[in-house]
Amino acid sequence: MSTTIPIYANLLPPSWKVKVTSWLAEDCPSFDWGGFVVGEDIKRATLFCKSEGVLAGVPFFDEVFKQLDCKVHWNFREGEYLRSSTPGQKVKIAVATVEGPSRKILLGERVALNTLARCSGIATASSLFAQKARDAGYQGIVAGTRKTTPGFRDVEKYGMLVGGVDMHRYDLSSMVMLKDNHIWSTGSVKNAVASARSVCGFSLRIDVEVQSYDEAVEAIEAGADVIMLDNMEGETLISNAKRLKQEWSGKHKFLLESSGGIDIDNVKQGGHVDNSIDIISTSSIHQSTKHVDFSLKIDPSS
Incomplete structure (x- = not known):
């Protein structure tokens, strides 16, 4: 019997892409001074994960850069737990690459990273909480709550889902x-x-x-x-x-x-x-939850 990996992105409502547009508009409401400096040269940037956690929020990250005419290639699947291959060693994992005009990579950088970090943090907390309940012998349903951030509910609820609650x-x-x-x-x-x-x-x-x-x-x-x-x-x-x-x-x-x-x-x-x-x-999996640390670095040689 074949096992199909669920594509949670298919659950998102039609309105979610409009929200991404509004996030970009909020972050650059007028002139993009830094974008003028770097110009339109095609560059490649690497997305690094710098702390352990469950990867979640891929559709939101992808949509940010899709709207900015950039392409994203992932090295890991959503839902995978990212950790250092060497116990005790500092985490720095190349999770994905983004390719496109340098101005547009930097235009989407902070919006994409913030969303991915928050969603992955909630997925991580959800996964750890659910596992703790299972380890205690609990066989019932573990659920999040509606105490989410106004305007950001899609992302936070999505993180719970990827995290397994x-x-x-x-x-x-x-x-x-x-x-x-x-x-x-x-x-x-x-x-x-x-x-x-x-x-x-x-x-x-x-x-x-x-x-x-x-x-x-x-x-x-x-x-x-x-x-x-x-x-x-x-x-x-x-x-x-x-x-x-x-x-x-x-x-x-x-x-x-x-x-x-x-x-x-x-x-x-x-x-x-x-x-x-x-x-x-519980609301503990999405309120005051630690984010997973990501950074995006442009390859100077690209």
């Missing part, structure tokens, strides 16, 4: 999530779920954030599809999760989600990890 809901229209403010505004979990279901119909799941076992039961009885046990941990989280699964077995199908304060340091058995929990969601 679920992207959770993409935006407010993707899945109905009813949090504490929704519940307080409508008076009860039951009211909030009923109101949401009356307009979203059968095609969207409803995810309800709850603070206690009693609220979880109310959400299940109201017909919620996902019960988010928010900011619960340790014995409280695990005992509630097991009790809910046992008491509602064969009566109503739902998923249990653990969220709030979960990071790579506390993803372990007895903390947030137990296989009675279907989903672990």
Whole structure:
């Protein structure tokens, strides 16, 4: 049976290339003084990776230079983990080459590097987090959150995907999530779920954030599809999760989600990890995440 490497770029919406155009416009809103200095000679530049990490963001990097009439050739596939071949040695890996007019290579340099570094950083954090959860024996879904940077969500969600975690809901229209403010505004979990279901119909799941076992039961009885046990941990989280699964077995199908304060340091058995929990969601893989370090250097002899 042949194994097909997924092409995640095929998932990107039609609008993403327009965003790349806007990034270039933001970075050079007027005259390109440095571009005047280097001119139009055709040059070749090497993209170096200078820190370990998962390569992610290739479509965005490619599109930056495509719009600038440059060609990119990759030496690695997206999703590969880049590391030094010699343990303990400083990382410097020739990941790709860019060829085109020197002015245009430098025009796209910073936009392309920033995007690649951010996307690869999120993919790396996602991969490490998911592996830590698996090492702890967790078999459920590991997901990111919607706490992404406005205008940069495509890149950040894409990084999660390449890193091997679920992207959770993409935006407010993707899945109905009813949090504490929704519940307080409508008076009860039951009211909030009923109101949401009356307009979203059968095609969207409803995810309800709850603070206690009693609220979880109310959400299940109201017909919620996902019960988010928010900011619960340790014995409280695990005992509630097991009790809910046992008491509602064969009566109503739902998923249990653990969220709030979960990071790579506390993803372990007895903390947030137990296989009675279907989903672990975290923002730690994309907020305050360290970037992967890349640089682009023009070959003087090219």
